Amino acid sequence: MKTTTPVKVAIVGASGYSGEELVRLLLAHPHAELHAVTSRQYAGQALARVFPRFACRPGARTLHLSEPNPEMLAKQADVIFLALPHGIAAEFAIPLLKLGCRVIDLSADFRLKDAVVYKEFYGHDHPAPELLAKSVYGLPEVYRKEIKDASLIASPGCYPTSILLPTLPLVRAGLIHSHSIIADSLSGVSGAGRKAELDYLFCECNESVRPYSVPKHRHLSEIEEQLSLAAGVKVTIQFTPHLIPVNRGILTTLYMAPSAHFSDATGAAELGEEITACYQSAYGNEPFVRLLNGNALPDTKNVIGTNVVEIAWRLDPRTGRLIVMSAEDNIIKGASGQAVQSMNILCGFTETAGLI
Amino acid sequence: MKTTTPVKVAIVGASGYSGEELVRLLLAHPHAELHAVTSRQYAGQALARVFPRFACRPGARTLHLSEPNPEMLAKQADVIFLALPHGIAAEFAIPLLKLGCRVIDLSADFRLKDAVVYKEFYGHDHPAPELLAKSVYGLPEVYRKEIKDASLIASPGCYPTSILLPTLPLVRAGLIHSHSIIADSLSGVSGAGRKAELDYLFCECNESVRPYSVPKHRHLSEIEEQLSLAAGVKVTIQFTPHLIPVNRGILTTLYMAPSAHFSDATGAAELGEEITACYQSAYGNEPFVRLLNGNALPDTKNVIGTNVVEIAWRLDPRTGRLIVMSAEDNIIKGASGQAVQSMNILCGFTETAGLI
């Protein structure tokens, strides 16, 4: 049975783009009460002043940003969202968990099961390896059941969400060679965070497109861990992120070799039915995955401002490859919206509450 | 010996983005005299009125746009640029060639050698198949010698230029499996032409990214023909174009399987030396190909407004793949600049004249 007793929530680190979006979603959420929002930079100021765009929402005028303090937070809220840089998130998660809070962490700190992989990709020892086994990877379409009982939810990265949702069902069904996956992703600039760096100035991004972190971006670690769990064998993939001049949105184009060979329209049609069935079975009832039909292809403008991932695919009889494309809002389904979706599951609310 | 006797030139179809860029380049060219510019839409108007941005250039105030007429054009100019939709370009090329003009065609009409492939990709019989053998593919870095003596130059498409320049040397050297090529391209909206269609309105493109023509875009035909010629066997590749909200620029990311297996840093270093040598040999002296060093990766903002293609590559020991990235201005190196480069070769001018 769904309950609707309001839950008391807090956001630690509200001045970044994900933090700001959490503020927006939680101020409007029908079953959440935002009791604390922290920001070292803006401590003491009213929410409505720091984020004028939310000023007309009840709550934004009375709530003030505060210095982050675990003891205080644990008194104010039951569910705490951490929208902090990786490394720092762990510093808050550890005491908050001890104090009995449920923690939904949007950083990379608890997404991996393997502390060795963490060190390889993040360059230092994991600060709390004992928590890795305990944390649940907050991808509701895959870990809904585990999220329900979690005390620590590691909300996935924006790129991983856009890559895992289209690939996991195919890998689990054995429809593709998992080592053949190539993910080419395009991200809006908000993905870089609200950081005062030359590279992200308007004039450096506008009328510009560029790849970065080639060939080994940190998000590979969680993508490959999840794919490996699904495949039952270690999976290594290719992933190239690009920066494009939009505020929001990730478009990922995936190239894969199907397990079954095909080289003409008939073969493609047969395999196509399996793929359709596979996606239908995985996502046919998912409120936030939109499987496109007919000629439609994903377009970030159709998902911006929503918690939806669009997915479409094509089989190419000329090359024998499968191309899958996805689009999401990097700050919503790729970050804050997905975190709220996890909260809804955790608290027994309707999963779409505050997200449609 | 380089000569600098000015050449009389004309542009047929100046109202599109490629035509406009040809006007810009040829008005400023030290050895070209623009004697005719045609446009059905703007016939009778001064160049300076239709293109105010060129009004301060000598010539823009006196020259008027005219109705296109092959006989008249043949009297006015020796080299004629065709910036017309495919299909219509051939209607002008045929009489102009008979009248003794040199023709540089920016459309797709004469890029293929095989009329059957033309029909497969363009949906109708080729209007002048006898000219296909005669035409030269206007990629100077590959066909410099042939361009010198050509009467009909088929200037390459924007995507093909961004894909062929990075791949041809590798294919010719046998360094990669030619069937493994995957090209993921991102293009600015000018690539769609100056067409009054809803899909290209500001509000439909801004804050949007989307793939299109998946999996079989028309440009595949010329890309595969050129790669096949280089490989000595029929090559089929994967190509996915995307539309991104910039005016200018194409960024292509290529994924390939090297012929030589490698799986660690040492193997990558060895293969890397071969790739470096291959590119150095192909482009070390090319004025318009910039091979990036060190950590640098291509960025369209570094090539916009220039005739340059930037190329960088990375070997990924985790996957055994080679990733090559290129950036160009789709209207300059991808269209009008490359056509002027061909004209320079054709006329015996310094190849960079009017382009640096």
Next chain:
Amino acid sequence: MKTTTPVKVAIVGASGYSGEELVRLLLAHPHAELHAVTSRQYAGQALARVFPRFACRPGARTLHLSEPNPEMLAKQADVIFLALPHGIAAEFAIPLLKLGCRVIDLSADFRLKDAVVYKEFYGHDHPAPELLAKSVYGLPEVYRKEIKDASLIASPGCYPTSILLPTLPLVRAGLIHSHSIIADSLSGVSGAGRKAELDYLFCECNESVRPYSVPKHRHLSEIEEQLSLAAGVKVTIQFTPHLIPVNRGILTTLYMAPSAHFSDATGAAELGEEITACYQSAYGNEPFVRLLNGNALPDTKNVIGTNVVEIAWRLDPRTGRLIVMSAEDNIIKGASGQAVQSMNILCGFTETAGLI
């Protein structure tokens, strides 16, 4: 007493930007049921197909777009929104009113009281001058009482909203010389509508800023009529619209001569108190007018996606002028949001229902 019996609504002309925003707002409205949406272009298609971005909302999958038919609409809905080009809106409003519907018209057809002025600005006789007396100008902050009992609401234009809300209180209070008003406005491209015209292509708007309709834009007619009603004398103002490369938003900067002379900080402080009091009295309790304090100035990014108008002002002791600046979302407070606000008043709902 506020009632919450749901109202049956319909939208005529859903394929433009205002129509699309009405669909978004009404699908999510807690007290409205969307029973019909018309579009000649998309008749027969499901709402979710034409507007994929709304596909996850209940209702978007079942409701289909239909041909507009007044008799049918009158059976399906009690309140009808017209999001049609001016001239065509009247063709629907006339029969719908006869059939007993309440009509909220987003076009310019019924905004003026004076048919002569209509003809001067729109170039032809008004099609139903007898309705002009009956219609209510749908600016809730001014005509809340009249909207409550209206059968025909003429929802204001986007520029007029951004100009009238900042000026009307000052004019009514006699604080400024009404003939001194200069309004310099900057609008996003959605203001031009979803029209396939070269001028609104991405490449023609991006990296471009331009004034248009100088010095006599059609919106002057309704602005001046409303200001004249407030002033008690005929008011003529200066208004210059500009097109800037954003999807959404209008920023208006207004220059005015205060009735009281001032030339130093002390004079400015005294006058400033009167202005503060004037705005506070007019808008202190308005949910959708945000009076900025301190150093804050309007920024369209703070109002986009909301029904809010931001207003700030400065007195310049150097020139003796008052500068007032406003920002709004041209499609929400400047069009569809304001229309829904009127519906809320008309139906006795909380005025902010479905808008916060």
Next chain:
Amino acid sequence: MKTTTPVKVAIVGASGYSGEELVRLLLAHPHAELHAVTSRQYAGQALARVFPRFACRPGARTLHLSEPNPEMLAKQADVIFLALPHGIAAEFAIPLLKLGCRVIDLSADFRLKDAVVYKEFYGHDHPAPELLAKSVYGLPEVYRKEIKDASLIASPGCYPTSILLPTLPLVRAGLIHSHSIIADSLSGVSGAGRKAELDYLFCECNESVRPYSVPKHRHLSEIEEQLSLAAGVKVTIQFTPHLIPVNRGILTTLYMAPSAHFSDATGAAELGEEITACYQSAYGNEPFVRLLNGNALPDTKNVIGTNVVEIAWRLDPRTGRLIVMSAEDNIIKGASGQAVQSMNILCGFTETAGLI
């Protein structure tokens, strides 16, 4: 007589947007030899590495950025461009002038004649008030003669250029009430410089428009000084700058009261002839001022990448006002192009050399 003996030039402070544009213009200039380019940040690196977009120009590969040192610079070059923040420019100008160099300063340091006004607007004492009398305001259309013999040229600001060129002829001819001038300006983000500040991040500027520095921007000081010199009386104007999401360009809309009253089309036509004659006399032969005819209005996209200012005007018989609009590239005619234009005059080159 025009000479074309090459001049040795240097740029101090090349890492900002104006500095970068100077590098571009001077590398391509037919009569200038770039002998030194300084940048503390990039000292030691090749020009081609710091600015890959210039890598194909001869000179960019051999020239290295260096630490700024007046003695060294004076040995390397005869004309020195200063592209430095205000305050710092004076620190270099003073020794360079003593060492016999000609200095073209793009900062605000020497634009004012009055050290008191400097202190009022810039907040500290002028570092070298004795140089103010000596410096020439580098607006070639006004001070061509003085520039020819200047040792210190203070190149105007971007906003001042866009405001002064349209207003000075009218003020000098007494056609307008000089105290009535209102300048509403819209600037691209490059105007803020290449500074790592949150306000200029892509996501903070894209889909945003905002006024700033209301009502007293620093550029008012030089605008008003120049207008006062032209009017023969002290002139105070209204000026409101706005930030819009484009890289380049300033669009200024000016509102003025003509000295002669008019209130109908006939009056407007008569006054219009005087205005036409006034502008024609001032700018009819100017290579970089484009007076628009017919229905044409300024559009920044028509001037971007050029040294041209577009000007158009309209008389409004409804209000009796004159509206004048101008467009320029803020980094070229508003900064670096204009500085090169001054260099051309100073050195006796054709004024358009390297600028068309």
